[in-house]
Amino acid sequence: MVVIKSYIPSNQTKKVQPMTTFRDSEQQLQNLRELIKNIDYGMFTTVDNDGILHSYPMSKSGNISSDATLWFFTYADSHKVAEVEHYPQVNVSFVSAEQQRFVSISGTSQLVKDRNKMRELWKPELQTWFPKGLDEPNIALLMVNISQVNYWDSVSSFKPQKLQIFQETH
Amino acid sequence: MVVIKSYIPSNQTKKVQPMTTFRDSEQQLQNLRELIKNIDYGMFTTVDNDGILHSYPMSKSGNISSDATLWFFTYADSHKVAEVEHYPQVNVSFVSAEQQRFVSISGTSQLVKDRNKMRELWKPELQTWFPKGLDEPNIALLMVNISQVNYWDSVSSFKPQKLQIFQETH
Numbered sequence: 001m002v003v004i005k006s007y008i009p010s011n012q013t014k015k016v017q018p019m020t021t022f023r024d025s026e027q028q029l030q031n032l033r034e035l036i037k038n039i040d041y042g043m044f045t046t047v048d049n050d051g052i053l054h055s056y057p058m059s060k061s062g063n064i065s066s067d068a069t070l071w072f073f074t075y076a077d078s079h080k081v082a083e084v085e086h087y088p089q090v091n092v093s094f095v096s097a098e099q100q101r102f103v104s105i106s107g108t109s110q111l112v113k114d115r116n117k118m119r120e121l122w123k124p125e126l127q128t129w130f131p132k133g134l135d136e137p138n139i140a141l142l143m144v145n146i147s148q149v150n151y152w153d154s155v156s157s158f159k160p161q162k163l164q165i166f167q168e169t170h
Numbered sequence: 171m172v173v174i175k176s177y178i179p180s181n182q183t184k185k186v187q188p189m190t191t192f193r194d195s196e197q198q199l200q201n202l203r204e205l206i207k208n209i210d211y212g213m214f215t216t217v218d219n220d221g222i223l224h225s226y227p228m229s230k231s232g233n234i235s236s237d238a239t240l241w242f243f244t245y246a247d248s249h250k251v252a253e254v255e256h257y258p259q260v261n262v263s264f265v266s267a268e269q270q271r272f273v274s275i276s277g278t279s280q281l282v283k284d285r286n287k288m289r290e291l292w293k294p295e296l297q298t299w300f301p302k303g304l305d306e307p308n309i310a311l312l313m314v315n316i317s318q319v320n321y322w323d324s325v326s327s328f329k330p331q332k333l334q335i336f337q338e339t340h
Contacts, residue, residue: 043274045225052259053259055272095227102211150225158227
């Protein structure tokens with residue numbers, strides 16, 4: 001679940017920052033949902049064994065839950081899953097050229113093989129990528145625990161904006 | 171410059187792959203230029219000191235040159251520059267929702283402070299991000315040496331496609 005922490009950027013550890021309340025955090029998650037509402041595909045970036053960064057298009061499934069997680073369907077034996085299992089830090093970016101909006105979500109990812117969760121999140125548009133649907137034996141989920149969100153848009157004149165969303169460390 | 175190498179994916183090191191000729195490589199670069207021709211902004215992903223991945227919107231400047239480099243304007247004192255100087259591996263993704271096209275470019279990046287190159291690459295649209303234009307004392311370039319390109323689009327039914335572009339190691 002999302003916990004209350006003061007926000008201290010790593011390069012300003014000596015400055016005291018105001019506390020973020022739980023209500024703030026919920027509000028920030030709601031802001032994030034609004035930001036990516038009309039952007040179905042994110043680019044999911046991983047680091048491979050050789051330290052090389054790769055991006056993969058992924059269609060988000062369901063909404064961002066109150067524990068600040070994002071969900072994507074995947075093949076369990078795909079490159080990105082091997083990469084995430086080796087190095088769980090990922091970034092998911094959402095871009096809307098039309099809306100002039102750019103969103104960067106940092107977090108950690110893990111493979112989840114929960115059939116109930118898959119049934120909950122399945123949507124027919126995914127058939128393009130998974131022709132067998134939920135009958136695909138190799139289908140699974142990648143969960144992303146969101147740790148940082150930055151965005152740029154025309155509304156804020158493309159000045160860097162930050163949402164203060166924090167995850168409990170498990 | 172782009173050199174001729176056989177393409178051996180890291181997970182298939184025992185299979186012998188056909189050689190890529192110089193002409194192939196030029197053709198692949200031309201294919202890449204076509205793929206991102208109408209997509210001005212890329213999401214430039216870096217890894218910070220803590221191993222966290224961040225994405226930044228960046229407007230590409232000029233065309234991809236025959237030595238397989240991409241260029242972006244930046245502020246020399248920005249987070250992404252510090253990140254690149256610490257860990258030069260980056261990914262730049264280009265997404266066109268309209269064209270249903272997703273491009274992942276892996277490479278290494280470095281800061282370049284060449285005023286002649288800046289004059290060559292400057293375009294008025296960059297004023298949004300650099301209001302002082304080339305009079306900004308802190309303006310610089312990030313060069314990306316492209317090492318791998320993958321893409322997905324409706325033309326190829328979203329099956330993963332790879333362009334075989336290789337860089338000479340400096």
